[in-house]
Each structure stands twice: as structure tokens, then as C-alpha cells.
Amino acid sequence: MGQREDLLAGAKKCLVEKGYAHTTARDIVAAAGAHLGSIGYHFGSKEALLNAAVMETFDAWGDAIAAAVVPDAGGTPLDRLRGFVDGLLAAAPEQRAILVASVQAYAQAEFAPEVRAQLVAGYAAGH
Structure with a gap:
């Protein structure tokens, strides 16, 4: 991984462990093994980095939801809904970190506004 990816991984870890509001730039660089100035170089600000991390985790949660959908499963609409909800609930414990970060998104x-725009685009694509 490059330093940019390390910073994103560190930010995602901090989101889960500390939450958005309680994560400092120093927390992120400690988790990433990077230098403080690298946040500005790669992302411009701590907030931009955290927003990017939130969006990546939100995308991962969307992937987990998509995996719970069984296309053409047959049965009644209620059977398909039940299968979807069962799959989603089964994935939730292993995807806890992603779920927490998604709620923060x-x-x-x-x-x-950039997070709002990405969420809108994600919902449009998922719909």
C-alpha cells in the first residue's frame, strides 16, 4: 500500500475506534504509520481524509447489502424480502466496523456537501 492508502486505512480504523468527532490528525497518522504533513499533501485536510474514509466504508456497506440480495431467488415478494433481511442480518456482525462508519456518513x-453528494449518487446507483 502507498501512503495515501495507509492514511485511508488509518482513518477508517480511527472512525470505528474513536468516531468522527473524536479523531485527531495525530490519531490517524499514528494508526497509519505516516507523517502529519502527509494528510495535507494527499487530502488537503483531516476532514477531507475522514470524509473519504467514511465514503469508502459506506461503499463497502453498500457492497455488503448488495451481497445479501439474491437475484431471481424466486418465491413470493415476501419470501424475497425475508431472504434479503436474513442475509443482511447475517452480514451485520462481521461488517460492524463498516456499519458504524456508514452511520457516521x-x-x-x-x-x-461532498459527502451529501456522494450519498445521493450512491442511492441513485443502488436504486
Whole structure:
């Protein structure tokens, strides 16, 4: 992995462990094994890095949801819904970190237009 990817991985780890509001730039670089100045070089700001990390985890949660959908499973609509919900609930414990960060994406969407735009685009694609 390159330093940019290391920073994203560190930011995602901090999101899960500390939450968006309680994560500092120093926390991220410690988790990433990077230098403090690398955040500005690669992302411009800590907030931009955290927003990128939130969006990556949100995309991963979308992938987990998509995996729970069984295309052409047959049966009644209720059977298909039941299969989807069962698959989603089965994936939730192993995807806890992604789920936590995804919830934080919703909260950030109110204050970060770029996060809001990415969420809207994600919902449009998923629909």
C-alpha cells in the first residue's frame, strides 16, 4: 500500500475506534504509520481524509447489502424480502466496523456537501 492508502486505512480504523468527532490528525497518522504533513499533501485536510474514509466504508456497506440480495431467488415478494433481511442480518456482525462508519456518513452529510453528494449518487446507483 502507498501512503495515501495507509492514511485511508488509518482513518477508517480511527472512525470505528474513536468516531468522527473524536479523531485527531495525530490519531490517524499514528494508526497509519505516516507523517502529519502527509494528510495535507494527499487530502488537503483531516476532514477531507475522514470524509473519504467514511465514503469508502459506506461503499463497502453498500457492497455488503448488495451481497445479501439474491437475484431471481424466486418465491413470493415476501419470501424475497425475508431472504434479503436474513442475509443482511447475517452480514451485520462481521461488517460492524463498516456499519458504524456508514452511520457516521449520514451524520456528516448534513455538514459536508461532498459527502451529501456522494450519498445521493450512491442511492441513485443502488436504486
